[in-house]
Amino acid sequence: MERLKKLIRKKLPQNAFVRNASVLVGGTLGAQALMVLAAPLLTRLYSPEDFGLLAVYTSMLAISLLLASLRYDVAIPLPEEDGEATNLVVLSLILVGIVSLLVAVLVLLLGGFIAEALGLPELENYLWLLPLGVLIGGIYNIFTKWSVRTKHFGLIASTKVRQAFVGLVIQLSAFKIGGFALLLGQTAGQGVGAMRLARPEIRKVSWAGIRKVAIRYHRFPKYSAPAGLARVVGVELPALFLTAAFSPAAAGLYALTNRVLGVPAAVLGGAVSQVFISSAAEAYRSGSLGPLVRNLHAKMAQIGLPFMLLLMMLGPELFGFIFGDAWRQAGEFACWMAPWLYLVFVSSPITTVTAVMERQKQGLVFHLALLAFRIIALYVGIWTGDLMITIMILAAVNAIWRLVFLLWLYVISGNTVISFVIDSFAASAKAVLCVAPVAIALALFSGIWFYALGVSLVLIAGLYWRLLKQAY
Numbered sequence: 001m002e003r004l005k006k007l008i009r010k011k012l013p014q015n016a017f018v019r020n021a022s023v024l025v026g027g028t029l030g031a032q033a034l035m036v037l038a039a040p041l042l043t044r045l046y047s048p049e050d051f052g053l054l055a056v057y058t059s060m061l062a063i064s065l066l067l068a069s070l071r072y073d074v075a076i077p078l079p080e081e082d083g084e085a086t087n088l089v090v091l092s093l094i095l096v097g098i099v100s101l102l103v104a105v106l107v108l109l110l111g112g113f114i115a116e117a118l119g120l121p122e123l124e125n126y127l128w129l130l131p132l133g134v135l136i137g138g139i140y141n142i143f144t145k146w147s148v149r150t151k152h153f154g155l156i157a158s159t160k161v162r163q164a165f166v167g168l169v170i171q172l173s174a175f176k177i178g179g180f181a182l183l184l185g186q187t188a189g190q191g192v193g194a195m196r197l198a199r200p201e202i203r204k205v206s207w208a209g210i211r212k213v214a215i216r217y218h219r220f221p222k223y224s225a226p227a228g229l230a231r232v233v234g235v236e237l238p239a240l241f242l243t244a245a246f247s248p249a250a251a252g253l254y255a256l257t258n259r260v261l262g263v264p265a266a267v268l269g270g271a272v273s274q275v276f277i278s279s280a281a282e283a284y285r286s287g288s289l290g291p292l293v294r295n296l297h298a299k300m301a302q303i304g305l306p307f308m309l310l311l312m313m314l315g316p317e318l319f320g321f322i323f324g325d326a327w328r329q330a331g332e333f334a335c336w337m338a339p340w341l342y343l344v345f346v347s348s349p350i351t352t353v354t355a356v357m358e359r360q361k362q363g364l365v366f367h368l369a370l371l372a373f374r375i376i377a378l379y380v381g382i383w384t385g386d387l388m389i390t391i392m393i394l395a396a397v398n399a400i401w402r403l404v405f406l407l408w409l410y411v412i413s414g415n416t417v418i419s420f421v422i423d424s425f426a427a428s429a430k431a432v433l434c435v436a437p438v439a440i441a442l443a444l445f446s447g448i449w450f451y452a453l454g455v456s457l458v459l460i461a462g463l464y465w466r467l468l469k470q471a472y
Contacts, residue, residue, distance in 0.1 A: 034164040035259075042171060042182075043256065043323040050179035052239075052248030055255030056120055057183050059236030061133045064103050066232045068096045068138035070221035072214070074355055076145035078281050079213075086200040087209040088217065089146055094210075096138035104131035119244045126180055129187050136191025143197035155197050163189045223360030230367035234374045238394060245382040245390075254391070256323070257333040261311065261341040280356045289357075290414025293350050297410065298423040300346045302467060305431035306460045308342035311335065313438055314449065332388065336395040343402035353409050366408070370401045434459040 043051075069092035076092070079085045107114075107127045115124035140159075147156050167189025174181035243251040283289045311318070311334050319331030354363035377397040381390025410420050434456055441452035 034161070034168055038168045038172065039256075039260065040322055040324075043327055045172070045175040046179065046182060048249035048252035048256075048326065049247075050182060051252030051255050052243055052250070053120065053123065053126075053179035053252075054182040054186065055239035055251045056118060056123060056243055056248075057126065057129070058186060058255075059239045060130060061137065061186075062232050062236050063229070064099070064130065064134045065137045065141065066228045067225065068099045068134055069093075069142060070095055071224040071228055072217060072220055073138075073142045073145045074224060074352075075213075075217040075220050076142070077149040078217075078355070082200065083204045083209065084213055084216075085146070085149055086202070086204045087206070087213045089142055089200050090202065090205045091210045091214055092142045093139065096135065096142065100131045100135040100138070103134050107131060117244070118240060120248060122179075126183050129183055133187040133190060136187075140191055140197070146200055147197045152197070159192065159197060163192045165189075166192045219358060219360045220355070223364045224355060227354075227360060227364040227367040230364070230371040234367070234371045237371075237374060238378060241378045241382065242387070242390070246387050250387055253327065253330045254333060256327060257319075257330045257337055258341075260319075260330075261334055261337060262344075280352060284356050289353070293353065293410060293413040294415045294419060294423065296349055297346060297406075297420070298427065299467060300349065301424055301427035302430060302463065304342045304345045305427050306434045306456070306463070308338045309431055309435045310438060310453070310456065311338040313435070313442060314453065317449065333391050336392050340395045340399040340402060343399055343406060347402060347406040347409065350406075350409050350413070353413050357412065359412060362408075366401075366405050370398075370405075373397045373401060430463055434463060 072088055072095065073092045076085050076088050079088070107130055111127045112124050115121050115127070144156055144159075167185040170185035170188055171181050174184065239251045239255055242254055280289060280292065283292045314331075315334035315338070316328050316331035319334060320328035323330070351363075354360050374394065374397060377393045378390065381393045384390070407417060407420060411417065437452040437455040437459070438449060441449045445452075
């Protein structure tokens with residue numbers, strides 16, 4: 001086993017940033033691979049209504065988790081001194097405990113009202129899981145940030161695989177109890193491995209130190225927390241609106257689309273983001289943040305664009321084939337949501353630029369504006385009474401805003417719009433060449449699109465191989 005570990009370390013890229021990202025991507029990829037492989041089974045064991053229940057629960061959990069530590073956990077990798085970071089860890093843990101208790105009280109007092117307002121009465125029976133999910137998820141997020149600070153990326157990677165495995169075992173084995181098994185698997189899997197992550201020595205903590213870091217990093221609860229809340233509410237709001245306005249099945253279709261299309265952002269975008277923030281603070285201090293951001297964007301664009309184009313062309317066919325005919329409409333959603341989620345994938349690693357540069361106030365303005373536009377888009381779509389039109393309007397608003405936000409991050413980090421256009425055009429040209437076989441097949445020989453897809457995947461693999469060789 002030790003020889004295998006040495007061999008893996010030897011084969012990893014020499015560049016520290018790429019090497020650390022590779023470790024995290026490997027772990028996250030393993031976790032997401034388990035979820036993707038299990039998805040066709042889950043969609044045949046559970047109905048769209050069951051996934052709708054899961055979508056509503058995870059939306060409420062994501063919003064609560066965002067507030068759990070008031071975003072002080074995001075600041076943990078930033079201080080130069082470990083003592084200061086340790087006080088941030090303890091401050092975050094205290095806040096998570098308080099918020100978990102508040103959520104428990106709200107569930108006890110208003111659980112029935114919340115479930116009725118969402119048009120999902122059965123949710124009331126399962127809301128007791130919410131404060132537990134906030135507590136274990138909040139602890140996991142805090143220790144993950146400390147592991148990022150200490151560059152224990154291997155630990156983070158291994159816990160992600162454990163989380164996915166435990167969650168899926170519960171969901172696959174307990175399907176006879178219905179949608180509750182999906183919720184239970186989500187909550188149980190989330191907290192797995194938290195105690196295995198790197199943790200600081202709490203002996204270095206004092207109340208004076210906690211008060212000092214609370215004041216020093218006040219921008220995070222003041223600006224990052226509202227901005228993050230606006231972002232997460234905007235992402236999770238559609239599931240709640242679609243449940244109340246149309247049906248739990250509509251929310252389930254949307255949730256599956258979001259889940260599948262979000263895999264690249266979760267696998268690569270999330271992993272690179274963790275490594276980026278550990279390097280960006282030093283790069284900003286040394287004046288090299290701009291080249292780091294530009295190089296990262298160029299690589300992410302080359303990775304993400306081919307699959308965005310494939311989803312826009314083959315969404316319904318792919319979803320129907322993989323998940324079953326009952327989920328074909330989710331593929332229609334994917335056609336419209338692909339540009340938006342591609343931009344999420346490309347920009348997600350560099351959103352922490354606002355924290356590194358302490359530009360959280362401007363970030364807050366951007367996210368509040370997006371939340372307002374998302375709510376307007378949902379209301380307009382629901383007013384039409386057409387689920388597909390609602391998804392189209394929502395996807396367009398999200399894509400336009402994400403592009404503007406990405407450009408802003410790109411410019412404030414020290415780059416130009418011209419360089420953004422040049423890099424995006426180069427990535428687009430490569431992507432078009434990769435998906436050309438599918439486009440030709442759909443235009444002239446629609447019956448052989450499946451074989452053309454195989455050719456395109458080979459070309460995409462070749463592109464990725466070139467990127468990998470450059471990284472090494």
